[in-house]
Amino acid sequence: MSRSAHPAGPRHADVLPEGHYTAPATDLNVLDEKVWSRTVTRDDAGALTVGGIEVARLAEEFGTPAYFLDESDFRARCRAWADAFGPDADVFYAGKAFLSRAVVRWLTEEGLNLDVCSGGELATALDAGMPADRIAFHGNNKTVAEIERAVEAGVGRIVLDSFQEIVRVSHIAQRLGTRQRVQIRVTVGVEAHTHEFIATAHEDQKFGIALADGQAAEAVRRALTLDGLELIGIHSHIGSQIFDMAGFEVSARRVVQLLAAVRDEHGVELPEIDLGGGLGIAYTSEDDPREPHEIAKALSDIVTRECEAAGLATPRISVEPGRAIVGPTAFTLYEVGTIKPLEGLRTYVSVDGGMSDNIRTALYDAEYSVALVSRSSDAEPMLVRVVGKHCESGDIVVKDAFLPADLAPGDLIAVPATGAYCRSMASNYNHALRPPVVAVRDGRAHVIVRRETEEDLLRLDVG
Numbered sequence: 001m002s003r004s005a006h007p008a009g010p011r012h013a014d015v016l017p018e019g020h021y022t023a024p025a026t027d028l029n030v031l032d033e034k035v036w037s038r039t040v041t042r043d044d045a046g047a048l049t050v051g052g053i054e055v056a057r058l059a060e061e062f063g064t065p066a067y068f069l070d071e072s073d074f075r076a077r078c079r080a081w082a083d084a085f086g087p088d089a090d091v092f093y094a095g096k097a098f099l100s101r102a103v104v105r106w107l108t109e110e111g112l113n114l115d116v117c118s119g120g121e122l123a124t125a126l127d128a129g130m131p132a133d134r135i136a137f138h139g140n141n142k143t144v145a146e147i148e149r150a151v152e153a154g155v156g157r158i159v160l161d162s163f164q165e166i167v168r169v170s171h172i173a174q175r176l177g178t179r180q181r182v183q184i185r186v187t188v189g190v191e192a193h194t195h196e197f198i199a200t201a202h203e204d205q206k207f208g209i210a211l212a213d214g215q216a217a218e219a220v221r222r223a224l225t226l227d228g229l230e231l232i233g234i235h236s237h238i239g240s241q242i243f244d245m246a247g248f249e250v251s252a253r254r255v256v257q258l259l260a261a262v263r264d265e266h267g268v269e270l271p272e273i274d275l276g277g278g279l280g281i282a283y284t285s286e287d288d289p290r291e292p293h294e295i296a297k298a299l300s301d302i303v304t305r306e307c308e309a310a311g312l313a314t315p316r317i318s319v320e321p322g323r324a325i326v327g328p329t330a331f332t333l334y335e336v337g338t339i340k341p342l343e344g345l346r347t348y349v350s351v352d353g354g355m356s357d358n359i360r361t362a363l364y365d366a367e368y369s370v371a372l373v374s375r376s377s378d379a380e381p382m383l384v385r386v387v388g389k390h391c392e393s394g395d396i397v398v399k400d401a402f403l404p405a406d407l408a409p410g411d412l413i414a415v416p417a418t419g420a421y422c423r424s425m426a427s428n429y430n431h432a433l434r435p436p437v438v439a440v441r442d443g444r445a446h447v448i449v450r451r452e453t454e455e456d457l458l459r460l461d462v463g
């Protein structure tokens with residue numbers, strides 16, 4: 001499809017649904033730096049550039065849809081987290097947000113550790129050279145083969161998620177003639193203020209062992225007595241896309257109380273606590289995320305205070321941010337296809353991707369913003385819904401946003417903050433080919449995960 005501007009774009013700024021939506025006060029050409037990665041800017045002609053490269057050039061070379069990941073921003077965020085927590089704490093990047101060999105190399109170089117939660121993520125980490133002792137292995141139902149692989153590789157810790165797993169890891173470590181460092185994941189009973197599907201600290205869900213009814217204390221009892229295990233600490237992850245530190249405070253307090261109970265019962269002071277990930281990022285201008293140094297200070301203050309009160313030495317703290325590191329570093333670039341104005345309602349703008357490259361809107365009601373990026377425009381704002389090309393009406397990428405009313409087929413639009421849980425949750429629905437991830441840095445762009453091809457699809461189809 002040509003990228004030349006369409007002469008007669010629809011004009012619907014005057015037909016916004018009554019009451020609900022007011023056109024933004026800000027100029028649509030202005031990029032809110034909260035939601036865009038650090039090297040994104042508009043050039044003199046009004047086109048968006050990232051890492052010094054103009055989007056039209058990127059689209060020409062790599063096609064659309066595609067994720068463009070700002071490597072220097074990714075590295076800067078890794079450093080910000082590592083610096084904020086300092087040498088007495090550990091930052092584990094949560095690979096589920098987005099993992100590839102290049103990402104593993106960047107993490108290794110920037111001194112971060114890595115949390116993996118499947119054999120596939122573990123294989124990627126090891127293949128790309130992450131030292132095994134910097135890997136934490138998670139999951140509520142790790143297979144025996146996965147546990148064997150992790151123990152054999154010498155991962156730094158396995159986070160035990162159930163009573164069965166305590167026994168399983170103990171047996172496997174003994175069989176392999178080693179002692180595996182482990183943490184126990186507990187559910188602290190916090191109601192995190194986030195979408196139900198990504199809240200993980202309440203008790204009625206699949207993860208972890210409950211603190212409330214003494215289960216966690218019993219898990220510690222067993223882990224301390226079984227051979228093959230070295231219990232190094234307690235783990236708690238309360239959920240994702242959380243802004244309010246209150247949940248982390250409650251979680252830290254309850255975990256420290258467990259450490260004190262363990263000390264009282266067993267005379268053992270467990271040396272580590274992991275408070276998980278889940279720190280929120282800005283998807284739209286409405287979101288106000290905290291900086292890593294504020295988070296680090298808040299967490300270390302509460303742990304130190306609670307430990308002092310309990311007469312415990314302060315344990316080594318670790319955290320597992322995924323989204324907060326990679327989320328803001330990438331945007332998805334789409335080409336506008338069909339445009340369907342609905343009088344009195346909104347304009348549907350279809351792009352060449354959709355729920356196969358971003359399922360978060362359909363799955364969690366996630367909110368995103370969007371901008372016209374191949375040019376600037378002085379046209380009036382029009383209320384749009386950005387939708388994909390899949391055979392499903394819930395195939396929505398951005399539910400409500402404003403784009404200039406002269407938007408036309410062939411324009412490039414970009415959805416920022418898609419670095420986390422978009423490529424990693426991408427699907428082949430309707431036999432869509434999953435988009436590439438292109439790393440951009442200092443005027444250079446290179447593919448780190450290539451676009452799928454029809455051959456890739458057909459290769460698996462062996463019937």
Ligand code: LLP
Nearest residue numbers: 094237240241277278279320321322323421
């Ligand atoms: N640690 C553990 C044990 C986790 O389960 C998770 C996320 C993290 C760390 C990283 O959380 P983050 O900092 O990235 O929020 N697909 C959902 C998110 C699921 C998160 C699962 N666990 C989404 O797109 O929002």
